[in-house]
Amino acid sequence: xxxxxxxxxxxxxxxxxxxxxxxxxxxxxxxxxxxxxxxxxxxxxxxxxxxxxxxxxxxxxxxxxxxxxxxxxxxxxxxxxxxxxxxxxxxxxxxxxxxxxxxxxxxxxxxxxxxxxxxxxxxxxxxxxxxxxxxxxxxxxxxxxxxxxxxxxxxxxxxxxxxxxxxxxxxxxxxxxxxxxxxxxxxxxxxxxxxxxxxxxxxxxxxxxxxxxxxxxxxxxxxxxxxxxxxxxxxxxxxxxxxxxxxxxxxxxxxxxxxxxxxxxxxxxxxxxxxxxxxxxxxxxxxxxxxxxxxxxxxxxxxxxxxxxxxxxxxxxxxxxxxxxxxxxxxxxxxxxxxxxxxxxxxxxxxxxxxxxxxxxxxxxxxxxxxxxxxxxxxxxxxxxxxxxxxxxxxxxxxxxxxxxxxxxxxxxxxxxxxxxxxxxxxxxxxxxxxxxxxxxxxxxxxxxxxxxxxxxxxxxxxxxxxxxxxxxxxxxxxxxxxxxxxxxxxxxxxxxxxxxxxxxxxxxxxxxxxxxxxxxxxxxxxxxxxxxxxxxxxxxxxxxxxxxxxxxxxxxxxxxxxxxxxxxxxxxxxxxxxxxxxxxxxxxxxxxxxxxxxxxxxxxxxxxxxxxxxxxxxxxxxxxxxxxxxxxxxxxxxxxxxxxxxxxxxxxxxxxxxxxxxxxxxxxxxxxxxxxxxxxxxxxxxxxxxxxxxxxxxxxxxxxxxxxxxxxxxxxxxxxxxxxxxxxxxxxxxxx
Amino acid sequence: xxxxxxxxxxxxxxxxxxxxxxxxxxxxxxxxxxxxxxxxxxxxxxxxxxxxxxxxxxxxxxxxxxxxxxxxxxxxxxxxxxxxxxxxxxxxxxxxxxxxxxxxxxxxxxxxxxxxxxxxxxxxxxxxxxxxxx
Numbered sequence: 080x081x082x083x084x085x086x087x088x089x090x091x092x093x094x095x096x097x098x099x100x101x102x103x104x105x106x107x108x109x110x111x112x113x114x115x116x117x118x119x120x121x122x123x124x125x126x127x128x129x130x131x132x133x134x135x136x137x138x139x140x141x142x143x144x145x146x147x148x149x150x151x152x153x154x155x156x157x158x159x160x161x162x163x164x165x166x167x168x169x170x171x172x173x174x175x176x177x178x179x180x181x182x183x184x185x186x187x188x189x190x191x192x193x194x195x196x197x198x199x200x201x202x203x204x205x206x207x208x209x210x211x212x213x214x215x216x217x218x219x220x221x222x223x224x225x226x227x228x229x230x231x232x233x234x235x236x237x238x239x240x241x242x243x244x245x246x247x248x249x250x251x252x253x254x255x256x257x258x259x260x261x262x263x264x265x266x267x268x269x270x271x272x273x274x275x276x277x278x279x280x281x282x283x284x285x286x287x288x289x290x291x292x293x294x295x296x297x298x299x300x301x302x303x304x305x306x307x308x309x310x311x312x313x314x315x316x317x318x319x320x321x322x323x324x325x326x327x328x329x330x331x332x333x334x335x336x337x338x339x340x341x342x343x344x345x346x347x348x349x350x351x352x353x354x355x356x357x358x359x360x361x362x363x364x365x366x367x368x369x370x371x372x373x374x375x376x377x378x379x380x381x382x383x384x385x386x387x388x389x390x391x392x393x394x395x396x397x398x399x400x401x402x403x404x405x406x407x408x409x410x411x412x413x414x415x416x417x418x419x420x421x422x423x424x425x426x427x428x429x430x431x432x433x434x435x436x437x438x439x440x441x442x443x444x445x446x447x448x449x450x451x452x453x454x455x456x457x458x459x460x461x462x463x464x465x466x467x468x469x470x471x472x473x474x475x476x477x478x479x480x481x482x483x484x485x486x487x488x489x490x491x492x493x494x495x496x497x498x499x500x501x502x503x504x505x506x507x508x509x510x511x512x513x514x515x516x517x518x519x520x521x522x523x524x525x526x527x528x529x530x531x532x533x534x535x536x537x538x539x540x541x542x543x544x545x546x547x548x549x550x551x552x553x554x555x556x557x558x559x560x561x562x563x564x565x566x567x568x569x570x571x572x573x574x575x576x577x578x579x580x581x582x583x584x585x586x587x588x589x590x591x592x593x594x595x596x597x598x599x600x601x602x603x604x605x606x607x608x609x610x611x612x613x614x615x616x617x618x619x620x621x622x623x624x625x626x627x628x629x630x631x632x633x634x635x636x637x638x639x640x641x642x643x644x645x646x647x648x649x650x651x652x653x654x655x656x657x658x659x660x661x662x663x664x665x666x667x668x669x670x671x672x673x674x675x676x677x678x679x680x681x682x683x684x685x686x687x688x689x690x691x692x693x694x695x696x697x698x699x700x701x702x703x704x705x706x707x708x709x710x711x712x713x714x715x716x717x718x719x720x721x722x723x724x725x726x727x728x729x730x731x732x733x734x735x736x737x738x739x740x741x742x743x744x745x746x747x748x749x750x751x752x753x754x755x756x757x758x759x760x761x762x763x764x765x766x767x768x769x770x771x772x773x774x775x776x777x778x779x780x781x782x783x784x785x786x787x788x789x790x791x792x793x794x795x796x797x798x799x800x801x802x803x804x805x806x807x808x809x810x811x812x813x814x815x816x
Numbered sequence: 817x818x819x820x821x822x823x824x825x826x827x828x829x830x831x832x833x834x835x836x837x838x839x840x841x842x843x844x845x846x847x848x849x850x851x852x853x854x855x856x857x858x859x860x861x862x863x864x865x866x867x868x869x870x871x872x873x874x875x876x877x878x879x880x881x882x883x884x885x886x887x888x889x890x891x892x893x894x895x896x897x898x899x900x901x902x903x904x905x906x907x908x909x910x911x912x913x914x915x916x917x918x919x920x921x922x923x924x925x926x927x928x929x930x931x932x933x934x935x936x937x938x939x940x941x942x943x944x945x946x947x948x949x950x
Contacts, residue, residue, distance in 0.1 A: 620917040762857045762916040793828055794817075794855060 082250075082552045086198060089249020090256030093129075093241055094122065096151040099158035100132075101125025106163040108329040112321070113275070117166035119268050122260070123314040124333050126241060126307075127340035127384060133240040134387050140222035144247050171274040178283040181516055182270065185287045185523040189296065190263075192528070196542050197259040197300040198550035201251035201592065202563040206302035208600075211251055212591025214243045214302075219595070225395045227412045228597065228604040230402035233395075235388040237343030238304040251592060254302045262299030265310035266290045269498055272317055276469050278509050284519040285502035291526040293541040294440075294449030294490045295497060300542065302592075305494040308348045309480075311341045313498040315351055316476045319358050326366075331359070331373055335380025342385045346403065347483035348495065352381060354479045406700075411682035414605045414699035416652060425487040440490045445536025449490035451497065453534070454504075454522040461504040473503040490540075560593070569780055569810035570594045576804045576812055583778040583812075584610055584771065586785040599776065605699070606774075609683065613770045614779075616693040617763035618787050624656035624692055624724040625759060628752035630736040634662070634719040639739035640748075641676075641709035642723055644702050646733040653702035653732050654725055655687040656695040658710065661720035674711040684708060692759070693767045695726070702732045715741040723752065768799040768815045782810045817855045818865070818947030829853055831921060834943060843869070846940040848929055853919035854947050859911040862948045864892055864922060866905040869942040874930030875900035883941070886923040887913050909948070922946060 101121030105112070112120065132150070136142050158164045174182070201207060209231035216224055216232075226232030238261075242254035249256075266286045273282015289295055299306035315337040322330040334355055341351035356374050363370045389399035398408035405415045428447055430436065435446065437456070444450030464470025481496030508515040524530055528543045535541065549559035560567045570590040573583050582597045584607070589598045601611040616622040630642075640660065644653050660667040669688055677684040680699050687696040687708060698706055721736055736748045771779070779800070781791045791813060795802055804812040819829045821837065821844045833847035856862055864887060875881075880898040884891055885905060893907050914920055924946075929938040 618917050620915055623917065758859065758912065759916055760859045760911065762855075789828070793825060797855070797857065 080552070082556070083198070083550075086249035086252045086256065089245040089247070089253030090260070092151055092248060093245040093253070093257050094260045096147075096154055096244070097125035097129040097241065098122045099125065099151075099155045099164070100128045102158050102163040103154070103161065104128065105333075106161065106167075108332055110327065110329055110333070111325065112166075112168045113171050113271065114166040114168045115171060115267065115271050116275075116317075117168050119264055119271060120314060120318070120333060122264050123268075123310065124336055126261075127237070127311075127336045127343070129244065130237045130240045130340065130343065131384055131387070133244055137217055137222035137240065137243070138387075138391075140220065142217060142221045142243060142247070147244055147247060171271070171279075174274070174279050174283070177516065178280050181519055182283045182287065185291060185519065186266070188523070188527070189291050192542060192545055193259060193262070193296055193300045194256075195545050195547050195550045196297075197255045198252055199546045200549055200556045200559050201255055201302055202560055202567075203297075203301035203303065204564075204566075204588065206251075206255070207564065207567065207590035207592045208588045209591065210239055210302045210304065211242060211246070211254055212594075214239050214246050214254065215592050215594075217243050218246055223391070227396060228599050228606050229591075230413050230417070230603050233392050233398075233401035233413075235343050235346055237340055237384075237388075238307045238345075242302055251302065255300060258302060258304065258307060259300050261307040261310040262290070262295065265306065265313055265498060268310070268313055268317060269502060272313075272320075272502065273505070275321075278469075278506065280512050280515055281502060281505040281509050284505035284508075284515045285498070287519040288452075288454060288501035288504060288522055289498050291523045292451040292455075292497065293526050293531060293535070293539075294444065294451055295494055296526070297449065297540060297542050298491050298494060303491070304345055305491045308341065308345045309495045309498055311337055311344060312348065312351060312476070312480045312495045315341065315355060316472070316499070319355060320472060322359070323362055326368075328373070328376075331377050332380060334359075335377040336384065338377060339381035339384025342381070343388055346400070347486070347492065348480075350479050350482050352378075352385075354476070355381070409679060411680075412605050414608055415679070416699045416701075417602065417605075417608065419700070422486065425489070426485075428488055430488065436488065440493060442534055443536040444490060444539030444541065447488055447490045449540040450535060451490070451493070452522055452526045454518060454525065455500070457504060457518075458500055461500060461507050464503040464506040467506060470503055470506050473499045473506065477503065560590075564590060565782075565806070565809050566590050567593060568806045569782065569812075570598075572804040572806055572810065572812045573598070573778070573780065577778050581778055582776055583780055584614075584776050585780040585782075586611070587782050589780070598780075605682075608699070609686075609694075610771060610774065610776065612695070612697070613693050613767050615786070616695075617767050618790050620759070621727045623726055623759045623763065624695070625756055626725050626727055626729070627755045627757055628723040628725065628734065629720060629755065630722075630749045630752045631720045632736075632748055634717060635738070636715040636717055636741050637712070637738040638715055638741055638743070639709060639711040640718070640721055641707045641737050641739075641745075642721065642734050643704075643737055644698075644706035644732060645704050645735050645750075646702060646731060647704060648702035648729075648731040651702060651728055651731045652698045652700065653706055653729055654695045654697040655708055655723055656692065656726065657690065657722075657724040658687045658708060659722040659724070660710065660716070660718050661722060662716075662718045667716060667718060670712075672713040674713065676707075676709040676711070678705070678707055691766065691770060693763050693770055702729070707737075711739070724757075762797055764794060764798045772815055777815050779813050779815070780810060781813065783808065817857060818945060818949065819852060819854060820945045821943055829919075833940070835939075843942045843944045846924070846926070846943050847938065848940055849923055849925045850940065850943060851921055851923040852946060854922050855919045856914040856916055856948050859914040859916060861908070861950055862911075862914065863906050863908050863950070864946075865949045866924065866946045867902070867944040868905075868924075868946075869902050869944070870897055870900040871930070871942060872900040874939065874941075877930050878928040881941075882927040884925045884927075886921075886925070888920050889923075906949070914948075 101124035245253035245257045269286040270282040338355040341348035392401045393399040396412045397410035402413040439447040441455045477496045477499035484492045548554040567590045584599045586601045599607045675684045686694040735750045800813040829852045831851040833850040835845040837844040882896045884894045926940040
């Protein structure tokens with residue numbers, strides 16, 4: 080029970096602190112809002128401010144329980160002392176009785192479902208892996224740590240910093256409850272919006288449409304951030320609508336804050352910036368009023384919340400937009416190829432046709448990870464709302480906040496657009512109230528877990544039980560997570576068997592939030608991808624340096640040579656396992672004075688000069704003309720051949736050789752190498768293990784579904800590894816001896 | 817890499833036509849084309865080595881048998897055995913037949929099968945160990 084109290088305290092203390100900051104700010108701004116609006120906007124604005132405060136504390140390594148307690152008590156105390164906790168605005172007219180009942184009924188059932196799930200131990204894949212994985216690292220370090228081996232650590236983490244606040248007091252579930260508080264706030268904001276535009280029934284129905292949606296329910300009750308993004312987007316929209324009516328300059332302050340907080344919460348919410356600034360500029364221009372000043376003021380305020388994240392990344396990983404924009408900001412931490420593969424994968428999720436999307440996101444939910452409920456098959460009817468001004472505004476926001484869905488077709492990427500679509504759909508039926516009422520109730524019933532089972536895909540991402548025993552910790556937390564997550568059990572193997580401070584390599588994502596070790600996941604950073612490449616080289620012939628490309632020419636003095644790529648490959652990277660320079664029959668010994676260069680990926684050039692058959696320099700992006708790998712001898716060197724050892728993978732690439740003569744002039748030497756093949760004669764497994772050890776990795780975790788996982792099992796001896804732990808024939812932990 | 821039929825991992829290497837045995841069994845009956853996947857640690861100077869038996873009772877029924885030894889689908893040798901008893905086969909494998917990244921498939925095919933009179937089940941020979949040696 081103590082654990083439950085800690086969780087509830089962690090979450091409520093975070094929410095109340097945030098709300099108090101927002102209440103104080105709103106009081107200072109003297110905005111004319113309805114009472115309920117004041118309460119809701121106070122939470123949204125306060126969350127943005129608290130997140131920014133924690134950013135500053137994390138940068139100073141001051142994220143400690145004592146500091147947060149003092150801050151919270153101070154802020155809450157001041158809010159009460161100054162009377163900011165008492166809203167000053169008017170009440171909305173009372174809700175019509177039948178709408179009150181509809182809302183109360185739907186809301187209470189789903190709130191029980193959601194609250195208990197949020198209170199239960201965190202078992203969401205990404206929550207356990209990185210949303211809370213990074214939070215746990217920050218909690219241990221009392222602030223930010225430079226993370227170069229997990230690209231998720233570079234995403235903006237505005238909500239995760241609120242999680243961090245809650246985590247310090249109540250651990251994982253407290254963080255999930257903070258996210259859930261955004262869902263509650265969003266539902267009430269939608270209700271309030273309906274009342275403000277004079278359609279309380281639309282507000283109720285819209286809120287029920289959204290609140291009961293299965294994908295919103297599961298996402299909003301775990302430590303993700305999509306629902307928070309939706310709440311921020313809707314609060315921003317709402318404030319813009321009020322500003323459009325009143326044009327109060329003070330309203331631009333919360334608008335600017337929420338615009339920036341949207342980006343600080345999730346990169347994909349950057350659309351809030353053009354939306355808010357474009358909205359203000361357009362309305363001012365139409366009203367023939369000054370455009371520049373309000374836009375600049377809003378942008379400047381937004382930048383206060385955006386810039387810290389960009390700067391953090393720029394300073395730590397050389398790319399303000401990491402893990403994206405790697406072509407624009409080349410860096411050794413995230414490969415261009417990762418970014419491009421990731422985009423491609425997120426655009427399809429394995430769909431065979433885009434025509435599957437409507438059915439997937441409304442009814443099935445098994446390919447696109449979640450669904451909104453069959454009601455949303457009626458979305459085309461919501462276009463009828465365009466007849467009204469409010470409908471047009473809702474659709475504009477829906478389209479803008481739905482844009483990221485084109486880059487990632489996971490159903491949850493539609494959540495930020497869902498409040499607008501829900502309200503537009505409700506607005507369509509505003510004049511047929513009884514039908515709207517039936518739709519709201521039918522949607523709520525169709526989205527109850529036992530009913531969903533009848534139509535959704537068997538693997539659809541959704542809540543399917545009320546785990547009250549786990550929520551109340553009657554069932555032990557470990558036992559509950561262990562039942563739900565294979566990766567949790569594998570992570571616990573690591574916790575039990577790997578000495579503190581040791582890094583562990585894993586092909587798949589683990590549950591970092593429940594680990595104190597650094598887990599290097601194969602695809603999550605450039606370094607990890609290189610390690611994966613090394614591990615796969617012994618077991619995939621096509622990775623091995625079996626292809627020799629020899630440039631032989633008349634002996635000459637050269638200061639430098641470079642091998643230049645001349646072909647644009649369709650789907651392969653360029654790689655060089657080894658580059659050797661020959662003088663007659665002998666290889667010219669490599670000297671410390673040699674200067675090596677490569678473009679792109681200059682950071683790995685050494686791997687083409689290390690005599691290791693399991694390492695290689697790779698372009699880590701599709702081969703294209705102009706890429707090169709170069710060796711500068713520092714002085715004129717007699718040579719007559721250059722040999723490039725590479726793998727079969729580069730079959731689409733073509734190279735030429737250029738040389739720098741003693742006079743400092745580059746000239747082409749040969750446009751075509753002679754190709755021969757040299758099969759691998761020795762087993763490379765142990766060589767790969769040695770390379771891992773050289774990189775400080777002594778443990779690897781292999782899961783049953785990893786490529787060639789059985790190779791590690793059967794040939795552990797050949798790898799120079801020993802299996803030190805196994806979980807249920809699903810995962811094996813190896814120590815590199 | 818050498819596979820002992822008594823090894824607990826032996827089953828993992830079997831591709832087909834080797835009877836499942838109990839743990840600790842020193843040998844296993846084969847069918848007509850027993851095949852196993854075996855990893856070469858190197859491709860150089862390796863020999864295929866096989867220890868097997870031709871059961872005298874079976875031999876009385878089949879008479880002399882011819883065994884074909886194949887590596888990755890290529891015939892390494894073909895030998896006619898005219899007596900029953902324990903046998904040992906060993907022969908160098910051309911390096912270009914082997915790879916070190918994945919297992920090579922080693923097969924032995926026997927031309928005549930023994931049919932057990934009690935139940936009519938057909939058997940080839942008795943395999944004890946098989947693999948690559950230097």
